[in-house]
Amino acid sequence: MNALFVCGRNRLRSPTAAEVFASWDDVTTDSAGLNPDAEVPLSLEHLDWANIVFVMERKQATKLRAQFARHTKGKRLVCLDIPDRYGFMQPELVTLLLAKAGPLLR
Secondary structure, eight states: OEEEEEESSSSSHHHHHHHHHTTSTTOEEEEEESSTTOSSBOOHHHHHHOSEEEESSHHHHHHHHHHTHHHHTTOEEEEOOOOSOOOTTOHHHHHHHHHHTGGGGO
16 A cells, blocks of 8 residues: 655654554555645655555645645545644654554555
8 A cells, every 4th residue: 555644844744654654564655745845745646656645634635635636536535633743753643643544554
């Protein structure tokens, strides 16, 4: 399964998620950001590659659908409802990711 994790600037939450799940069997991960200043801006190639797309907040799901309507049609899009208050690989963030995204990647 190709799992894409998306947040705003691709600096904390989505790179953490990609790293957490990268070692899982049968899961390939990548991450990107929706904001213009993202470390890795979200591209059409990301969306075409992904089987499942995880966003961290509802506003990101809305923005993603608006900006990439054609490429998200029929795509499994999951909002994890994880606010932007965690550091990279912060244990609490890892715990949330495992609890919320983990069951969907098994």
